[in-house]
Amino acid sequence: MVKKYLILSILLLVASSTSSGQIIPNPQSIEEGEGYFVWNSPARVINNLKDKRFDSVIEYVHLLPDSLVTFSKRHNCPIIKLAQGKPNDFVNGEAYELYIKPDAVEIKAGSQAGLFYGIQTLLWLRGISHGGMIRCATIKDSPVFGYRGFMLDVSRHFFNKEFIFKQIDLLSSIKVNVLHLHLVDTGGWRIEIKKYPQLTSGTAWRTHKDWREWNRAGGNFIPENEGGYGGFYTQDDIRDIIKYASLHQMEVIPEIDLPGHSSEVLAVMPFLRCDGPTSKWTSEMCLGNERTYRFCVDILNEIMDLFPSKYIHIGGDECNTSAWAGCSLCKELMKREGIKSPNHLQSYFTKRIEKYVSSRGKTIIGWDEMLDDCLAPNAVIMSWHEDPDGRDKIIKQGHPMIISSEGHFYLDYYQDYPIVEPICFGGYTPLRKTYQFDPYEDLSGNIDLVKGLQCNLWTEAVQTPEHAERMIYPRILAMAEISWSGAKQKDYDEFASRVKEYGNILVRLGYHPFDISGEFGPRPGSNIPVSSLSTGKDVSYLKPWSENFPAARESSLTDGFLGDWGMNGMRWQGFDAVMDVTVDLKEVRDIHSVQTSFMQNSFTGMFLPEQFEIQISDNGSDFKTIYSLSFNARQNMEYCIEDFGWSGSNSCRFIRIIATHPSGWCWLMCDEIIVS
Numbered sequence: 173m174v175k176k177y178l179i180l181s182i183l184l185l186v187a188s189s190t191s192s193g194q195i196i197p198n199p200q201s202i203e204e205g206e207g208y209f210v211w212n213s214p215a216r217v218i219n220n221l222k223d224k225r226f227d228s229v230i231e232y233v234h235l236l237p238d239s240l241v242t243f244s245k246r247h248n249c250p251i252i253k254l255a256q257g258k259p260n261d262f263v264n265g266e267a268y269e270l271y272i273k274p275d276a277v278e279i280k281a282g283s284q285a286g287l288f289y290g291i292q293t294l295l296w297l298r299g300i301s302h303g304g305m306i307r308c309a310t311i312k313d314s315p316v317f318g319y320r321g322f323m324l325d326v327s328r329h330f331f332n333k334e335f336i337f338k339q340i341d342l343l344s345s346i347k348v349n350v351l352h353l354h355l356v357d358t359g360g361w362r363i364e365i366k367k368y369p370q371l372t373s374g375t376a377w378r379t380h381k382d383w384r385e386w387n388r389a390g391g392n393f394i395p396e397n398e399g400g401y402g403g404f405y406t407q408d409d410i411r412d413i414i415k416y417a418s419l420h421q422m423e424v425i426p427e428i429d430l431p432g433h434s435s436e437v438l439a440v441m442p443f444l445r446c447d448g449p450t451s452k453w454t455s456e457m458c459l460g461n462e463r464t465y466r467f468c469v470d471i472l473n474e475i476m477d478l479f480p481s482k483y484i485h486i487g488g489d490e491c492n493t494s495a496w497a498g499c500s501l502c503k504e505l506m507k508r509e510g511i512k513s514p515n516h517l518q519s520y521f522t523k524r525i526e527k528y529v530s531s532r533g534k535t536i537i538g539w540d541e542m543l544d545d546c547l548a549p550n551a552v553i554m555s556w557h558e559d560p561d562g563r564d565k566i567i568k569q570g571h572p573m574i575i576s577s578e579g580h581f582y583l584d585y586y587q588d589y590p591i592v593e594p595i596c597f598g599g600y601t602p603l604r605k606t607y608q609f610d611p612y613e614d615l616s617g618n619i620d621l622v623k624g625l626q627c628n629l630w631t632e633a634v635q636t637p638e639h640a641e642r643m644i645y646p647r648i649l650a651m652a653e654i655s656w657s658g659a660k661q662k663d664y665d666e667f668a669s670r671v672k673e674y675g676n677i678l679v680r681l682g683y684h685p686f687d688i689s690g691e692f693g694p695r696p697g698s699n700i701p702v703s704s705l706s707t708g709k710d711v712s713y714l715k716p717w718s719e720n721f722p723a724a725r726e727s728s729l730t731d732g733f734l735g736d737w738g739m740n741g742m743r744w745q746g747f748d749a750v751m752d753v754t755v756d757l758k759e760v761r762d763i764h765s766v767q768t769s770f771m772q773n774s775f776t777g778m779f780l781p782e783q784f785e786i787q788i789s790d791n792g793s794d795f796k797t798i799y800s801l802s803f804n805a806r807q808n809m810e811y812c813i814e815d816f817g818w819s820g821s822n823s824c825r826f827i828r829i830i831a832t833h834p835s836g837w838c839w840l841m842c843d844e845i846i847v848s
C-alpha cells in the first residue's frame with residue numbers, strides 16, 4: 173500500500189489557528205465549547221463498529237501514521253471514539269457528528285463515509301491547531317450534494333498512479349468523493365485492455381510530449397521503449413487506484429469516450445474508420461460497421477469487470493458527422509433503420525451502447541451532446557455547456573445531471589493575467605468566478621435533478637504534475653465548498669482568506685497551488701461598462717460570427733462591455749478569420765475616434781488580424797476608407813490584447829470595420845466597438 177502523503181506531512185505543520193471555522197469545506201453547524209482536547213501524542217482509537225460495512229474505515233485508520241494513532245491500550249493517551257449512530261439519526265448517508273471534549277473525541281455516523289468525513293474534519297482541526305490543542309466543539313455536518321467530482325484527462329498528458337494517489341489524499345480531505353478518469357482520447361489510449369493490447373502498445377507513446385509540437389509533427393504514435401513520451405495504467409494499476417480511492421471514500425468513474433475523439437483507436441484499428449472522402453481527417457468510428465459495436469462492447473466488458481462504480485461514462489461529445497455522411501456503410505445503416513440524418517446516427521449508437529451497459533446493471537453518463545429524446549430516463553448528463561436552453565432540455569427530459577459548467581469548473585482555463593501564467597487554454601476563470609457559481613440558476617426549481625458538481629482538468633497544455641496541481645488548487649476548493657456546504661450566504665472575501673491560509677498548508681504538504689495573494693486580477697476596465705456613440709446601436713454582420721464564440725450575439729460588439737482575459741463568457745465574439753461588421757449610429761454624427769480590441773491566444777487558435785480597415789458612410793452604401801493597417805508584429809506571441817483604431821475628425825452615420833487574417837483558419841476575437 174502506498175504511504176499516506178497528506179497525513180504524514182500534516183504532522184509537520186506549524187500551528188496557525190485554532191478556530192473550527194477555518195476548514196474547507198465549511199461544516200454545516202459548529203457550536204464551540206470551553207476548553208481543549210489535546211492531541212499531541214498518539215491517540216488511542218476505539219470503536220463499537222461491529223458491522224462489516226465499517227471495515228474500510230477501520231482499514232483507513234490503520235493507514236494513519238503511528239505518531240498520530242495507536243491501537244494499544246496505553247494509559248494517558250488522547251482518546252478518539254468511532255461510534256455507529258442510529259440509521260434514523262443519519263438520513264444523509266455521508267453525515268457525521270463530531271463531539272470534541274477535553275477527555276475524548278467522539279465521531280458518530282451511520283456510515284463509513286460519515287465516519288471518514290468526521291475523521292477528516294478532526295485531522296484538519298489538528299493540522300491548524302497550536303501544538304495539537306483543539307478547541308472543544310460540537311460539529312454536525314452533512315453535504316448538500318452527494319456527487320462532488322474531479323475529472324483528470326490522462327490522455328492528452330499522462331499522469332502516473334503515484335500522482336493520482338497524492339491527489340486522492342488531498343481531494344478526499346476536502347470531501348470530494350468522485351474521481352473521473354478521462355482514460356482515452358486523441359492523445360493516447362491509457363488503460364490496458366487484454367483483448368486489444370495494440371491499443372496501448374500502439375498509442376500510449378508518442379513522438380513529442382508538447383501537445384502543439386506533437387500535432388505539428390503529424391500527431392504520430394510510436395512503440396513502447398523507443399524513446400517516446402507517454403504511459404498507461406495496467407489493470408493492476410487501476411485496481412490499486414480503485415482500492416486506494418475506496419479507502420478514501422472516493423468512487424472512480426472511468427470514461428471511454430465514444431464514438432468521437434477516437435483517432436488513437438483508428439490509428440491502430442483503421443478498419444473502424446468510415447470509407448468516405450473526409451474520413452481521413454475525422455476521429456469518429458464508423459457507426460455503420462458492426463465491428464465498431466463489437467469493439468465497444470468488448471472494451472466496456474473489461475471496463476465494467478474492472479471498475480465497481482455504478483456509472484460508466486461513455487463520452488459522446490463533439491462528434492463531427494461529416495465522415496458518417498460520406499460513408500457507404502453509414503448510409504446503408506441509415507436507410508435500413510430509417511435514420512433521417514447523420515446527426516441522428518449518434519443517437520442510434522448511444523441507444524445500443526446504453527442498452528448493453530444497462531443489461532450489466534450499470535448506468536451511463538455522457539456529455540451534453542449525448543442528450544436525445546430516446547435516451548433512458550436514468551442516463552446521467554454531465555452538463556458542460558453554459559447554455560440555459562440546453563439545461564432546459566435536460567430538465568424537460570428529466571435526466572439527472574452533474575454540472576461541470578465550462579465557465580466555472582474547467583480548470584484548464586487561465587486563473588490570472590495570462591502574461592504571468594503558464595500557457596493554458598483560452599478561458600479566464602479566477603477563483604472568485606468558480607466560487608460565485610450558483611447551482612440553483614437556470615434550473616426552474618428542479619434542483620432534485622442535480623446530483624452534484626464537478627471540476628474538469630483537460631490537459632492539452634498541462635505537461636507536468638506541478639502545473640496540474642497549480643490548475644487544480646485552489647479552484648477545486650471552491651467547488652468542494654459549494655457542493656458540500658451549499659451556496660447560501662457565500663462571502664468570497666471570507667472564503668479567500670481561508671484559501672490563503674490553506675494554500676500555505678498545501679505548499680508545506682508538497683503541493684503546488686496557485687497563490688491567490690499575488691493575483692493580478694481582472695483586465696482593467698472589464699468591470700465597468702463603457703458608454704459611447706455606438707453603445708446600444710445596431711450592428712449588421714456581412715459575415716456571421718462563429719457559432720463557437722457567439723458571445724452576446726448581435727448586441728455583443730456594442731453592449732458597452734469590454735472583454736476580460738479569456739474567451740469564455742459573453743464578451744469576446746469570435747469570427748472565422750474575417751470580421752466584417754457595420755455599426756449604424758442612426759443619424760449622421762461628428763466622430764473623433766473609433767476604437768476596438770482583439771485578443772490573441774495562439775494555443776487556442778486565436779490570432780490578431782493582419783489587415784484592419786475602417787470605412788465610413790452617410791447612406792450605408794457608399795463607403796470611404798478612413799483608416800487601413802497591415803499588421804503582423806505579434807505573430808509569435810502566445811497571448812496579447814491589442815487596441816486597433818483611428819482618431820481624427822470626421823462625420824458619418826455608418827462605420828464599417830473589416831478585419832482579416834490571411835491564414836483563413838484561425839479565430840479573430842473582438843470584444844467591443846467604441847465610437848466617440
Ligand SMILES: [Zn+2]
Pocket residue numbers: 445446447457458459460461495496499500501502503
Ligand atoms: Zn461509416
